[in-house]
Amino acid sequence: MAPPVFSAPSTDRSEQEEGSVLRPRFDANGLITAVATDAETGELLMVAHMNAEALERTIATGYAHYWSRSRRALWKKGESSGALQHVREMRVDCDQDAVWLRVECKRRDDTCHTGRTSCFYRIIQAGGGALATVIDPRPTG
Amino acid sequence: MAPPVFSAPSTDRSEQEEGSVLRPRFDANGLITAVATDAETGELLMVAHMNAEALERTIATGYAHYWSRSRRALWKKGESSGALQHVREMRVDCDQDAVWLRVECKRRDDTCHTGRTSCFYRIIQAGGGALATVIDPRPTG
Numbered sequence: 316m317a318p319p320v321f322s323a324p325s326t327d328r329s330e331q332e333e334g335s336v337l338r339p340r341f342d343a344n345g346l347i348t349a350v351a352t353d354a355e356t357g358e359l360l361m362v363a364h365m366n367a368e369a370l371e372r373t374i375a376t377g378y379a380h381y382w383s384r385s386r387r388a389l390w391k392k393g394e395s396s397g398a399l400q401h402v403r404e405m406r407v408d409c410d411q412d413a414v415w416l417r418v419e420c421k422r423r424d425d426t427c428h429t430g431r432t433s434c435f436y437r438i439i440q441a442g443g444g445a446l447a448t449v450i451d452p453r454p455t456g
Numbered sequence: 457m458a459p460p461v462f463s464a465p466s467t468d469r470s471e472q473e474e475g476s477v478l479r480p481r482f483d484a485n486g487l488i489t490a491v492a493t494d495a496e497t498g499e500l501l502m503v504a505h506m507n508a509e510a511l512e513r514t515i516a517t518g519y520a521h522y523w524s525r526s527r528r529a530l531w532k533k534g535e536s537s538g539a540l541q542h543v544r545e546m547r548v549d550c551d552q553d554a555v556w557l558r559v560e561c562k563r564r565d566d567t568c569h570t571g572r573t574s575c576f577y578r579i580i581q582a583g584g585g586a587l588a589t590v591i592d593p594r595p596t597g
Contacts, residue, residue, distance in 0.1 A: 321587065335590065446477075446478040
């Protein structure tokens, strides 16, 4: 497969921030940050990364693809678990180093590999001289 | 100032993912990803990064602090613009390399330095053989 082709980031800040051309600013590792929220509920589901191929595959197929930093592999979200993410809308931020995916979850309860709707199930609590987290008591469905 | 002290990430996956101790997993550059949403509207406002000091300052003061990768400096969000972010709730994700801040914005219209409520004001559109972005026509207020 030929490498995906995106326009390069512009050195013109106005073009990068206000222009109509998608110019993803991949970092030194070739990655941008991707944030997925549930298109129905607005809930923040997960934060992951995309390389150029993952971004290209996501746009081309309408299903979220990420780059797994731990496995060093392209990863179609839900390919094995069934928790596919159908992309309803995709946005890019001002300097184009992050994208926001509003997704329809095919298996909502399995978005996080721990078996939860969202990866953000722990609230950070400060107090008593120690930093702790607490599992969110809200239903995850 | 003494360096902030957080517990180290655990090599025990269960402890890292289900334990009650905050164990932020900073990357090779000493950063974690931070996502801020509006505590009132749920809107995704911005994606940024935190080093240990920014995380410690955020928890200690209740106001969002980030690490500016471009300026290589600690950055109290809104310190110059007035667009402070008061943290209502802070969460950490499963492997503890990302945090989610639900914030109360002191100047909502100035969250993005381009003068918008959110940094994600452009929708990615594919079609006609080219990838483009379009400015969201919705009101930003």
